Amino acid sequence: MKRRYFQIIELMKKNPAITQRDIAGTLKISLAYVNQILFSMEQDGFLKTNGLPAIGKRVLTIKAHTEYDSCKVDNAIIMAAGFGSRFIPLTYATPKGLLEVFGERMIERQIKQLQEAGITDITVVVGYLKDTFEYLIDKYNVKLVYNPDFETKNNLSTLYHVRDKLKNTYILSSDNWLRKNMYHAHEYDSWYSAVKVNEKTKEWVLQLGLHDKIMKVKVGGWNAWVMYGPVYFSRAFSDAIRPMIEEAYHRDDTDEWYWEDVLSRHLNTLTMFANKQPANQVYEFESLEELRQFDTSYMISTQNKWMELISRVFGKPEMQIRNLRPLRLGMTNKSFIFELNNNKYIFRIPGTGTEVLINRKQEYAVYKAIEPLGISDKIVYFDQTTGVKITQFEENMxxxxxxxxxxxxxxxxxxxxxxxxxxxxxxxxxxxxxxxxxxxxxxxxxxxxxxxxxxxxxxxxxxxxxxxxxxxxxxxxxxxxxxxxxxxxxxxxxxxxxxxxxxxxxxxxxxxxxxxxxxxxxxxxxxxxxxxxxxxxxxxxxxxxxxxxxxxxxxxxxxxxxxxxxxxxxxxxxxxxxxxxxxxxxxxxxxxxxxxxxxxxxxxxxxx
Known part of the structure; x- marks a missing residue:
C-alpha cells in the first residue's frame, strides 16, 4: 500500500462523504493529482464505484480496510531508565521523566496523549529509582520492565530488554514534552520526529532523501533537521532491527551506544522517514536552565531541598543558582557543581548508608584541625548531622x-x-x-x-x-x-x-x-x-x-x-x-x- 493510498483511506474512513476537493485541500496537493490517485486506487483494488461510473460513489474495499488495519499501532514503549545527570540535584530524588512541567509530570502527559489516541498497551522501561514509577501501574494500567544495565550501558540496552515487544510500536523518551498530541491509532511507515535547527547543534543531524527518507545520520551540524522526540517502528521495521539490536547488545564495544547507533549503521537496509514537526511542538529539556525558561515556576522554586539549602546558605534566590552539573557519583557520596555569585562550588550529598558508617562530627573535627596545613578543600558549609557539605571549587582541577x-x-x-x-x-x-x-x-x-x-x-x-x-x-x-x-x-x-x-x-x-x-x-x-x-x-x-x-x-x-x-x-x-x-x-x-x-x-x- 502506497503512502497516498493510506492517507486517503484514513480520510475516507473518518468521512465517507469527503470530496476530492476536500482531499486535495487536506493533503495540500492538486485536485488533478487526487483524481489520478483515486483512479490508481480503484485499479489496485482499494476503491470501488457503487452505481454508474459517471455518477457513482467511490467506497473503500475490503482490501483497503484490511491493509489499513495492518497499520494499527499495537503498543508504546517509554524509555525511563536513565539518571538525567544534567538535572541534578533534582534527579537525585526524582527521575527526569517524573519532573513536572506546568504542574504535570512529563511521562504522565505522554501516557495520556497515547491513551487519547487509543494506545493502551504501554510499557515503561525503568532503571534508576525504578520504584518511583510503580504508581503508574495503578493510575494508568501500564506495565513496568526493569533494565538491569541502566548504570553501565546506554539506551540500546533499554530496547534490548523489551525487544520482544517491538511490533507496530511507538518509542518514547520519558522526558519529552509535546505541545500537541502527535500520536495516532494508525501509522503508515516508520518515522523519527524531527525539528529544524537553524544554528550550530550537537544533536543527531539528518540527511534526507525523497519523501524525507533518512539517508544518513551524523552527530552535530548546522542549519539542519535533527532527531528530536518520539519514534515509530512499523512491524516490518521492528522485525528488521530486532536482530541488529541483539547483535549489538552482545558486543564488547557498545556499552555507550544508543539504539540510534544501530539505525545509523544500517540505513542501507532499514527504512525510516523524518516526521517533520513545527517549531515549539517537541521539547527535550537539556538542563535545568532550559526548563526554567520554559516553565518559569522553576525560576522561583524547584521544590528541591538541596536547592533550597543552597539558597538559604548564600541568602540568594534559587534562580541565581546556575550551571549545575554532576562532579561524580562517588563510591560513598554524590557531588555536583553549581555556580553562584560568579563563583563555583561543590555540593556533597552523603550516600546511602553513610549515616551508619561515618561519624560526621568527627569528620568536621578533622577539617577544623587541618585548616592550618592548607592542604584541603575550603569549607563553606558543613552539616554535622547529615554530612551535607559545600566547598569552593578549584578551577582547572x-x-x-x-x-x-x-x-x-x-x-x-x-x-x-x-x-x-x-x-x-x-x-x-x-x-x-x-x-x-x-x-x-x-x-x-x-x-x-x-x-x-x-x-x-x-x-x-x-x-x-x-x-x-x-x-x-x-x-x-x-x-x-x-x-x-x-x-x-x-x-x-x-x-x-x-x-x-x-x-x-x-x-x-x-x-x-x-x-x-x-x-x-x-x-x-x-x-x-x-x-x-x-x-x-x-x-x-x-x-x-x-x-x-x-x-x-x-x-x-x-x-x-x-x-x-x-x-x-x-x-x-x-x-x-x-x-x-x-x-x-x-x-x-x-x-x-x-x-x-x-x-x-x-x-x-x-x-x-
Missing part, C-alpha cells in the same frame, strides 16, 4: 593519575606533610574494630556472599594479632588516601574527603592508595620508596603489606554492605577481597609466621 610519577611524588608529599604535622584528633581508626563493625553491618543485611569467608576471616584475625605485636607510630591519617581524593589545580595539590580520617598508623594510607589504584607488588614498593624517600625497612614493608591485606578485607566487607543496600560497585569488592588473600600469603612468606588457628584448621581439613 584534575584528579591525580596514579601512574604518573610526578603525581605520585606530589601525593606522597601531601601524605608526609599530614603525617608529620603533629596534629591530633580525639578519635582513632582501629582495623580490628572496623572489620568487626562492617562485618556486623553486612551480616545484618545478609550481604556476605563469599563462600570461603570464614576461612579468610581467620587469616585476617591472624594478621590482626601479628599487627598487635609490632611497634607502630600514631599520627593523623587520612585512611581514604586514594588517587580520586587528590586534586591538582594549577600545580597546587589538595586532599579532599576526610570522612574516615583519624589517628592511626600512617602507613595505612600507603596501603589504601595502593589497593584503590590496583597496584602490583612492584608498584607498592615504588610507592613506599617515594613516601620514605629511601628504601623501606623490613618492618615498614611488613606493616604496609599487612594493611594492604586488612584494608582489602575491610573494603570488601564495605561493598558487601553497600551492595545489600542496592548499590553496585562492579568488580571493586572482588579485587579488594583478592588483595586480602594474596597479601596474606605474601606476609606468610616474608615472616614464616603460621597462625595456630589457621594451622589447626588446615590440619583438620587434611585429616578429613
Amino acid at each position: 584534575r584528579v591525580v593519575d596514579p601512574h604518573n610519577p610526578d603525581d605520585l611524588d606530589a601525593c606522597m608529599w601531601i601524605a608526609r606533610k599530614l603525617h608529620t604535622s603533629g596534629i591530633t584528633v580525639r578519635h582513632r581508626f582501629n582495623f580490628r574494630e572496623r572489620i568487626d563493625f562492617y562485618e556486623r553491618q553486612a551480616e545484618a543485611k545478609h550481604g556476605i556472599l563469599f563462600y570461603d569467608y570464614t576461612e579468610v576471616r581467620e587469616k585476617m584475625n591472624a594478621l590482626l594479632d601479628l599487627l598487635d605485636t609490632l611497634e607502630k607510630p600514631e599520627a593523623l591519617t587520612h585512611i581514604d588516601l586514594i588517587c580520586d581524593n587528590f586534586i591538582i589545580s594549577d600545580g597546587d595539590v589538595k586532599l579532599i574527603d576526610w570522612e574516615y580520617a583519624a589517628m592511626c598508623d600512617p602507613l595505612a594510607d600507603l596501603a589504601m592508595f595502593s589497593i584503590y589504584s590496583y597496584f602490583s607488588e612492584a608498584q607498592i614498593n615504588d610507592l613506599m620508596h617515594r613516601y620514605f624517600r629511601r628504601d623501606p625497612g623490613p618492618e615498614e614493608k611488613l606493616r604496609v603489606f599487612i594493611y594492604v591485606a586488612l584494608a582489602g578485607f575491610l573494603w570488601a566487607l564495605w561493598t558487601c554492605y553497600k551492595q545489600a543496600l542496592g548499590e553496585s560497585f562492579g568488580e571493586y569488592g572482588l579485587k579488594m577481597y583478592r588483595y586480602a588473600k594474596d597479601y596474606y600469603k605474601k606476609i606468610m612468606q616474608m615472616t614464616g609466621f603460621t597462625d595456630e588457628r589457621t594451622q589447626e584448621s588446615n590440619d583438620e581439613q587434611s585429616e578429613t
Whole structure:
C-alpha cells in the first residue's frame, strides 16, 4: 500500500462523504493529482464505484480496510531508565521523566496523549529509582520492565530488554514534552520526529532523501533537521532491527551506544522517514536552565531541598543558582557543581548508608584541625548531622593519575606533610574494630556472599594479632588516601574527603592508595620508596603489606554492605577481597609466621 493510498483511506474512513476537493485541500496537493490517485486506487483494488461510473460513489474495499488495519499501532514503549545527570540535584530524588512541567509530570502527559489516541498497551522501561514509577501501574494500567544495565550501558540496552515487544510500536523518551498530541491509532511507515535547527547543534543531524527518507545520520551540524522526540517502528521495521539490536547488545564495544547507533549503521537496509514537526511542538529539556525558561515556576522554586539549602546558605534566590552539573557519583557520596555569585562550588550529598558508617562530627573535627596545613578543600558549609557539605571549587582541577610519577611524588608529599604535622584528633581508626563493625553491618543485611569467608576471616584475625605485636607510630591519617581524593589545580595539590580520617598508623594510607589504584607488588614498593624517600625497612614493608591485606578485607566487607543496600560497585569488592588473600600469603612468606588457628584448621581439613 502506497503512502497516498493510506492517507486517503484514513480520510475516507473518518468521512465517507469527503470530496476530492476536500482531499486535495487536506493533503495540500492538486485536485488533478487526487483524481489520478483515486483512479490508481480503484485499479489496485482499494476503491470501488457503487452505481454508474459517471455518477457513482467511490467506497473503500475490503482490501483497503484490511491493509489499513495492518497499520494499527499495537503498543508504546517509554524509555525511563536513565539518571538525567544534567538535572541534578533534582534527579537525585526524582527521575527526569517524573519532573513536572506546568504542574504535570512529563511521562504522565505522554501516557495520556497515547491513551487519547487509543494506545493502551504501554510499557515503561525503568532503571534508576525504578520504584518511583510503580504508581503508574495503578493510575494508568501500564506495565513496568526493569533494565538491569541502566548504570553501565546506554539506551540500546533499554530496547534490548523489551525487544520482544517491538511490533507496530511507538518509542518514547520519558522526558519529552509535546505541545500537541502527535500520536495516532494508525501509522503508515516508520518515522523519527524531527525539528529544524537553524544554528550550530550537537544533536543527531539528518540527511534526507525523497519523501524525507533518512539517508544518513551524523552527530552535530548546522542549519539542519535533527532527531528530536518520539519514534515509530512499523512491524516490518521492528522485525528488521530486532536482530541488529541483539547483535549489538552482545558486543564488547557498545556499552555507550544508543539504539540510534544501530539505525545509523544500517540505513542501507532499514527504512525510516523524518516526521517533520513545527517549531515549539517537541521539547527535550537539556538542563535545568532550559526548563526554567520554559516553565518559569522553576525560576522561583524547584521544590528541591538541596536547592533550597543552597539558597538559604548564600541568602540568594534559587534562580541565581546556575550551571549545575554532576562532579561524580562517588563510591560513598554524590557531588555536583553549581555556580553562584560568579563563583563555583561543590555540593556533597552523603550516600546511602553513610549515616551508619561515618561519624560526621568527627569528620568536621578533622577539617577544623587541618585548616592550618592548607592542604584541603575550603569549607563553606558543613552539616554535622547529615554530612551535607559545600566547598569552593578549584578551577582547572584534575584528579591525580596514579601512574604518573610526578603525581605520585606530589601525593606522597601531601601524605608526609599530614603525617608529620603533629596534629591530633580525639578519635582513632582501629582495623580490628572496623572489620568487626562492617562485618556486623553486612551480616545484618545478609550481604556476605563469599563462600570461603570464614576461612579468610581467620587469616585476617591472624594478621590482626601479628599487627598487635609490632611497634607502630600514631599520627593523623587520612585512611581514604586514594588517587580520586587528590586534586591538582594549577600545580597546587589538595586532599579532599576526610570522612574516615583519624589517628592511626600512617602507613595505612600507603596501603589504601595502593589497593584503590590496583597496584602490583612492584608498584607498592615504588610507592613506599617515594613516601620514605629511601628504601623501606623490613618492618615498614611488613606493616604496609599487612594493611594492604586488612584494608582489602575491610573494603570488601564495605561493598558487601553497600551492595545489600542496592548499590553496585562492579568488580571493586572482588579485587579488594583478592588483595586480602594474596597479601596474606605474601606476609606468610616474608615472616614464616603460621597462625595456630589457621594451622589447626588446615590440619583438620587434611585429616578429613
